[in-house]
Amino acid sequence: MTSVFNDLSGTLAPAPATLAQLADFAADAYGRREALVDGEVRWTFTRLRDEIAACARAALAQGIRPGDRVAVWAPNTRQWITAVLGAVSVGAVLVPLNTRYKAAEAADIIRRSGARLLLTERGFLGIDYVAMLRDAGEDLGGLSGTVVLRGEPAEGTIGWADYLAAGERVPDPERAARSAAVRPGDLSDILFTSGTTGRSKGVLTTHGRTLRVFREWARAVTLRTGDRYLLVNPFFHVFGYKAGIVACLLKGVTMVPEEVFDLERILPRVAEERISVLMGTPTVFHSLLDHPRRAGYDLTALRLAGVGGSGVGPELIERMRAELDVQAVFNAYGLTESTGVVCVCPPDEDARTVATTAGPALPGTEVRVVGADGAPLPPGEPGEVVVRGYNVMSGYLDDPEATARTVDADGWLHTGDIGVLDERGYLSLTDRLKDVYIVGGFNAYPAEVENVLRGHPRISDVAVVGAPDPRLGEVGVAFYVPAPGAAPDPAELTAWARERLANFKVPRRFHPVPHLPRNAAGKLLKAELRRTAQEPAAP
Structure with a gap:
């Protein structure tokens, strides 16, 4: 088995075969080193292992069995880390939810994944995820419990302190046995694609x-x-x-x-x-x-x-x-x-x-x-x-x-x-493939055009999409973010592009925008730009 040298103790820590073994491995290999800083909280790898183990027992106390789906709808915090790794370490399958989802989008994934437990928050950026789901009245499938990681628990939910307290009644040997039973080929998570071009799909991935x-x-x-x-x-x-x-x-x-x-x-x-x-x-x-x-x-x-x-x-x-x-x-x-x-x-x-x-x-x-x-x-x-x-x-x-x-x-x-x-x-x-557009029979690749336009000193960002054209079939439409203090006009940008690109690649229209639309993961939402590009030009 591959091992990792522990530069503090001089021992060898066996490399983990599953995510269930990951926290123990890190504690053995890096024990006293600082593992996490979150506000005033500073934990070593040893302390982090213990916090994850506590969350594993808490998941068991909620009746989580191997293969059960646990959804998490919350931002980047230590509670996210410990709650998720705790659940995964006893065989649960993680289903993360985008923090920008609306209730219908979150409910769709909770329902389709078959999630039994939801880990969420009340108050992130002023959003109460619990209330969003409750007020929308969405079908949540087999969801049987909701844990509030931060914020006051709502009626019918479990607060973070109570979640951990329930886990204290679970013997640690039971937790350890459940972790040991996880195998490299077991499903570890279902990450849903962003769904920018249609209904999102759940991607299945294993521990190993x-x-x-x-x-x-x-x-x-x-x-x-x-x-x-x-x-x-x-x-x-x-x-x-x-x-x-x-x-x-x-x-x-x-x-x-x-x-x-x-x-x-x-x-x-x-x-x-x-x-x-x-x-x-x-x-x-x-x-x-x-x-x-x-x-x-x-x-x-x-x-x-x-x-x-x-x-x-x-x-x-x-x-x-x-x-x-x-x-x-x-x-x-x-x-x-x-x-x-x-x-x-x-x-x-x-x-x-x-x-x-x-x-x-x-x-x-x-x-x-x-x-x-x-x-x-x-x-x-x-x-x-x-x-x-x-x-x-x-x-x-x-x-x-x-x-x-x-x-x-x-x-x-x-x-x-x-x-x-x-x-x-x-x-x-x-x-x-879906972004390529055809101008008069010639393939135009937006990324090539974008790279040329980004070289313009008065542009900080740009995206190009294809739009229908009665004569050529499709033409390029560029949406650009001017550099600070700059205001390049379309004629200037057209001339720049014509000096560097074949004529069919040059966008026929240029639109200044304050920013380009992106999702929470930073992915450019070209579908939105395509819709805008197809709208009639203002008179």
Whole structure:
């Protein structure tokens, strides 16, 4: 069995085979190190293990059995971490809910997943999730209990203190036996896709798959013991939960959860807590770099940054390295169906490589670019990205037809993304299959157009979508966010694009907007932009 050296005691800690073993592993390997900082609370890995065990007994006291679904609808807090890992450690299956969901959306997932227990809050950003569900009168299926992690419990719910107190009556040997019975192939979570293009699907993932993927991810990005990681990405997302909580416990990294992205709070937090690891969208880092009072904060502990999503340009990577002195900057690509990771671009690559490629496949997995006939294409030829390996999901919840459409008989996951592989096997994402639009018979890839427009000095962000056109079939429509203090006009942007792109690729319309629509995970909501693009132009 693979072991990890404990640099405090000199002993070897056996690597965990399941998430049920993760807290014990972290306590054995990193015991007295600081594991978590949440407000005034500071816990070692040993204390964190004990808190998770208490939550495991509390889940047992509520009658949670192996395979039971436990939903969580709450922001990034220590209660989220301990309650979830406690339930999962005794065989429950996690079902996270987006904190921006409305009652109908949350109820749909609670019902479809068959959740028996809901962990939630009352008061996050002024939202009472319990009241939302109650007032909407939605069908919650087999839900039999609701635990309020923070805030006063409502009638018919269980408060956090009472939840833990009930667990005190469960003998710890019973908890330990239940944890020992969990197997690597057991289902660990059902993460629902964002549903930006239709009804969300529940992605099934196992304990063993999650641990293997994020061991390799942590190694690839150079996450290391002693790092201090500001967890801004929402825990309901695969990246916030697994590249955050799970990776930190595997590597002995201090977790500093943040409920919302607020630079006025984050800047002093990074300085005071000597944060060394920060992950986010390009918008996060642009905002950080451009903050007028950034120089007043000591950010010198930052050493590792992950930049994901669209809009990563070489200039951003260069600024992060020059102005923040963060030399280790990586990019990556993944989707929920690939347990969050397909490729990782090494953090020591040059700025252009980090900005324009997602790097090579996760070790031990395969990535191909294929044509319409499914045959592999040579380097430099764009086609659909397909993935095969231990990172591919078990399937979609209660949807064998969708599973069969997405994962073929040979085990290849069809991502729906268009990409190009170079001679090194580094993947560059071109676009989504569904985002490609056809102008007079020619394929136009929005990402290519967006990358050109982002090079304009008076634009800070841009998104391009296709819209119907009576003559050409479709044309490009660009929505752009002007740089601070700038006001570029459409003629200026059209001229810029025409100098750098074939005529059919140049957007026919440009619309300034204060910001681009994104969901809570930072994903651009192009469906909204398409609807706007199809509206008649104002007279």
